[in-house]
Amino acid sequence: MSCTSKISVLQEARKAYQPKLPGALKSGKFAVKELSVVEPPRDADEIKALFPNTFGKPMVQIVAGDGKLSTDAMNVGVVLSGGPAPGGHNCIAGLYDALMAVNPASKLYGFLSGPKGVFTGKYVEITAEMVDDYRNTGGFDMIGSGRDKIETDEQVLGCVKVLKELGCKALVIIGGDDSNTNGAVLAEAFAAKGEKLQVIGLPKTIDGDMRNEHIEASFGFDTAAKTFSQLVSNVCRDSASARKYYHFIKLMGRSASHVALEVALQVQPTITLISEEIQERNLSLNDIVNEICRVIAERAAKGLNYGVIVIPEGLLQFVNEFKSFFKDLEDLMRQHIDAIESMPDKDKYPFVTRHLPPTSSALYASLPVNLQDVLLRTDSHGNLTVSQLETEVFLIDCVKKKLDEMAKIGSFQGKFAAQPHFFGYEGRCGQPSNFDADYCYSLGYAGVQLIRAGLTGYTVSAQNLDAPADEWVLGGIPVSSMLHIEIRKGQPKPVIEKCLVDLKGGPFQAFVTCRDEWKAVDAYKFVGPVQYWGPAEVCDAPTITLELEGKKRKAAK
Ligand code: FBP
Numbered sequence: 001m002s003c004t005s006k007i008s009v010l011q012e013a014r015k016a017y018q019p020k021l022p023g024a025l026k027s028g029k030f031a032v033k034e035l036s037v038v039e040p041p042r043d044a045d046e047i048k049a050l051f052p053n054t055f056g057k058p059m060v061q062i063v064a065g066d067g068k069l070s071t072d073a074m075n076v077g078v079v080l081s082g083g084p085a086p087g088g089h090n091c092i093a094g095l096y097d098a099l100m101a102v103n104p105a106s107k108l109y110g111f112l113s114g115p116k117g118v119f120t121g122k123y124v125e126i127t128a129e130m131v132d133d134y135r136n137t138g139g140f141d142m143i144g145s146g147r148d149k150i151e152t153d154e155q156v157l158g159c160v161k162v163l164k165e166l167g168c169k170a171l172v173i174i175g176g177d178d179s180n181t182n183g184a185v186l187a188e189a190f191a192a193k194g195e196k197l198q199v200i201g202l203p204k205t206i207d208g209d210m211r212n213e214h215i216e217a218s219f220g221f222d223t224a225a226k227t228f229s230q231l232v233s234n235v236c237r238d239s240a241s242a243r244k245y246y247h248f249i250k251l252m253g254r255s256a257s258h259v260a261l262e263v264a265l266q267v268q269p270t271i272t273l274i275s276e277e278i279q280e281r282n283l284s285l286n287d288i289v290n291e292i293c294r295v296i297a298e299r300a301a302k303g304l305n306y307g308v309i310v311i312p313e314g315l316l317q318f319v320n321e322f323k324s325f326f327k328d329l330e331d332l333m334r335q336h337i338d339a340i341e342s343m344p345d346k347d348k349y350p351f352v353t354r355h356l357p358p359t360s361s362a363l364y365a366s367l368p369v370n371l372q373d374v375l376l377r378t379d380s381h382g383n384l385t386v387s388q389l390e391t392e393v394f395l396i397d398c399v400k401k402k403l404d405e406m407a408k409i410g411s412f413q414g415k416f417a418a419q420p421h422f423f424g425y426e427g428r429c430g431q432p433s434n435f436d437a438d439y440c441y442s443l444g445y446a447g448v449q450l451i452r453a454g455l456t457g458y459t460v461s462a463q464n465l466d467a468p469a470d471e472w473v474l475g476g477i478p479v480s481s482m483l484h485i486e487i488r489k490g491q492p493k494p495v496i497e498k499c500l501v502d503l504k505g506g507p508f509q510a511f512v513t514c515r516d517e518w519k520a521v522d523a524y525k526f527v528g529p530v531q532y533w534g535p536a537e538v539c540d541a542p543t544i545t546l547e548l549e550g551k552k553r554k555a556a557k
Pocket of ligand 1: 081082083084085176177204205206207252253254313385386387428
């Protein structure tokens, strides 16, 4: 064994994996076919006014055939944006291989540490050796990532300068809803300045919420959800073995509960909370705690003083009393953003309690210090940093108090001991599953064809993803057609609408059919780690979410 080798045996073997491409991309000759124009579902007039140069473009599909796309050498820049997601390196590999297949004199530049690498001109030229070292690996460490936004005119001009100096035809932004929105803003700014530079986005996020009928999945969701499923199922088995703890597991996913729902379908834990349902039913914290305690008491009566409770990371934003609290907090931020941001942390708490309306102020004051602290922080896109909210600890505390009350009146006669967990970073950089390895490589490969077709302000789209890779349909969707207006940091901003769990959709309905049984008796499924070699039904299976959504889509046709 060598102390300096950083390559595991699995990584070495995995380097040889050749990602599967969709049939249309395998042929070597492509055409980019124009389809219909799609309007944003809401706020179309506002979006059109904000994006006069890039609005109203058609969707496109990549088809086999000679579309007479340019075979000139071209230089392209790529940047990774936001949180890591398994498969990012394969997007870069797909971009690189497609560029070299078009013309080996092409160059790919990787901007370092996220979007600020573009306007500050921090980059590396991506070489064949680099790509080979990172093929089919997880993480974003090849060039790093960041959550900065390209916002000011100075930053846009910085991007123009750097991209032109490198002779780039296009910039590829690999990111989620906020980063693809930022890509659209940049594409519009370039077009408004008469610059020929193109911007293409690839849909990334483990949260699975950058999706719609044109983009059936964001990359990284598959591997992350399967990795979390393994971890949660291991905890289920421990719980059923030791029989002494309730495990409260918070799972990553900033807003939507797709990750929690997929894990529920894979593993069948005792209870899984789905934020979207809590919002729909206007449930309060008390309602949630009462339901958890009801299940715990009923299981205790059968001698089952253990179980596993899965909590989506963004839960609190969907709980009844917290919704008006967040609205009040947003108003307060809008009025006092500069004062709050420049204040030392110790002054923020009294300032906020003083300025919030009485009900929200009382709720805020009643929260544990960790929640008070984190609720005041947002990232550069105005998102709450929910990964730092100890919701699982907070819930344990609430459940414990309620069970003590129930014990006093004799309605709970069991034992309650709890363990908090947070699984998030454990899943974001996993070695990509075959699905993510194939999907990401295809996204990168398709991105190059959209650039060759001269498109800008597009995200690569992907359909039929529940079928084998050969049948996937790739193309492009104008980002402006996915935008709507949201209040961020107190201001109206165009953003890609997050896709939340559809309560009428196949995955949620499948969960509803079974969940009462999973609460009453243990039905844990032990899924094991992501597999790379073996039968296709084990190694290439899409998520249950994708499968059930695909079934519904096909039935509707
Ligand atoms: P992206 O939207 O950038 O893909 O990131 C998603 C996510 O993993 C969320 O699930 C999580 O809340 C957040 O990033 C954590 O952010 P950070 O990496 O800044 O702690």
